[in-house]
Amino acid sequence: MSDHTTVRSRRHVTPLETESYANKKNEEVRKIRRNNVTNNGKTSDNGSSQSHSSNYEADDSMLSASNDEGTSCAEDSPIRGKKQLAKRSTSEYKRRSKKMQLARSFSETEIPKKPSLFTNFLEGSKHVVEEAEDFVLHMLQASWRIVHHHTLPDWLKDNEYLVFGHRLPLNSFRACFKSVFRIHTETGNIWTHLLGMIAFIFIASYTLSSRYLDWMWQDITVHSIFFGGAILCLTFSWVFHTVFCHSESVNKLFSKLDYCGIALLTVGSFVPWLYYGFYQHRTAHVVYLVSISLLGMGCIVVSLFDKFAASEYRPVRAGLFIALGLTGVIPAVHFVVIEGLACAVFEFGFLHLVTMAVLYIGGALMYAFRIPESIWPGKFDIWCQSHQIFHICVNTAALVHFRGIQIISHARITGVVCD
Structure with a gap:
């Protein structure tokens, strides 16, 4: 059980892997039962029958437990996959929507045109003239009442x-x-x-x-x-x-x-x-x-x-x-x-x-x-x-x-x- 839970915690288990794992467990159980039969051959029939029944019960419980774990793992893995797919698709949708909004806002905003040399010259000359006018008016007001x-x-x-x-x-x-x-x-x-x-x-x-x-x-x-x-x-x-x-x-x-x-x-x-x-x-x-x-x-x-x-x-x-x-x-x-x-x-x-x-x-x-x-x-x-x-x-x-x-x-x- 510890090995199986370790495998589950590391990655998702598919149904095929679960069946192969159950088959391996069954084989191990049969080997253990044969060994027990050979080792305890001299015991009485009553004792042997009781041990065999107990062994069979233990094996059945182990098989049922392994089968239950495998089926639960098999049943949980698609659900978790769907949830993760849903989360992944939601995040992907959000990411794409953000890109679309950025593209739409970029297309709606006007790209500023690079001013020409003549426009720069006009703007510069206008700025110089305005500064000269302000300077002249300041000098006039400071030295002569107008x-x-x-x-x-x-x-x-x-x-x-x-x-x-x-x-x-x-x-x-x-x-x-x-x-x-x-x-x-x-x-x-x-x-x-x-x-x-x-x-x-x-x-x-x-x-x-x-x-x-x-x-x-x-x-x-x-x-x-x-x-x-x-x-x-x-x-x-x-x-x-x-x-x-x-x-x-x-x-x-x-x-x-x-x-x-x-x-x-x-x-x-x-x-x-x-x-x-x-x-x-x-x-x-x-x-x-x-x-x-x-x-x-x-x-x-x-x-x-x-x-x-x-x-x-x-x-x-x-x-x-x-x-x-x-x-x-x-x-x-x-x-x-x-x-x-x-x-x-x-x-x-x-x-x-x-x-x-x-x-x-x-x-x-x-x-x-x-x-x-x-x-x-x-x-x-x-x-x-x-x-x-x-x-x-x-x-x-x-x-x-x-x-x-x-x-x-x-x-x-x-x-x-x-x-």
Whole structure:
């Protein structure tokens, strides 16, 4: 029994193994019985019969016990196998279900795409710009008091798309001129025309002094009118933007001077070109000069009205000065008809005149529609706002026009004649 139980504890016993084990036990029992018969042959028949019966009973009990154990082992082994199979199948099912859930969750989750180099560049540049803006705003707030647009008085609210960086009313010319060296919404407007004024003063001084002996008084006069109009326009402009926040009365006064300066620059640009363009056509020369002078004076008169400086009349102001500039289309077409297109372009600098007109009109349109700050409010509060772009266009157009005047004046003085 001990051997049999040891075998059961080690592994599962099949029915075939149980039968073979029972047969072996029966054989052992028979051998033991034969031995007993031979050893106890001399005993009495009664004793022998009793011993034989006892032996047979012992053998039968042993056989029955072995058979019972074998059958119980045979009966238990399938049940245990089924239980273990059930446990194994349950664990296998759980394992497979977990795999299916992981696969389903992996398929449902979007795999992040690897960003491209261009995307990384855009994200990095955006981060750098945001950090630069935060640094500039921190430095501005630490060194100079600037405020949001909504905290300004009504007479200082000129452009609502410039969100931050405005000066409060200073009520002091000294404080206003000190602000030239500070960072705020008018810094770019001040310096674009301040540097332009300085440049034209040097250009005018050099040109008039070097040509004084070679030119006649008419040449000096028309060049002086051009330089005077350009210098006055740039001067009125940067001074106006400097004292813009002084007080309401000072603001209105210098805004009128600013608009008058634009009209003076436009008329002053026409005078030398009309003089040299119709150098041999006195009647057309006089008619065009008188006409442009009268139109310029009309613009100056309109600029003196207080309502003209209001922010809601910004498109009207831009349209008025664009119309003043477009009056030059009539003499330009007349000039091309007289001289011919090829001669006008290659000998008299006509392309410089066209370039000047494009720059003036383009800058005025950006000023009227407040591009780009109207598209991205708050992104161009300090630099690259529409008014600064307009100032740069004015400076560039004046320089281009000066170069065109040099070309046409040299052609007329040297007597260039087109066939």
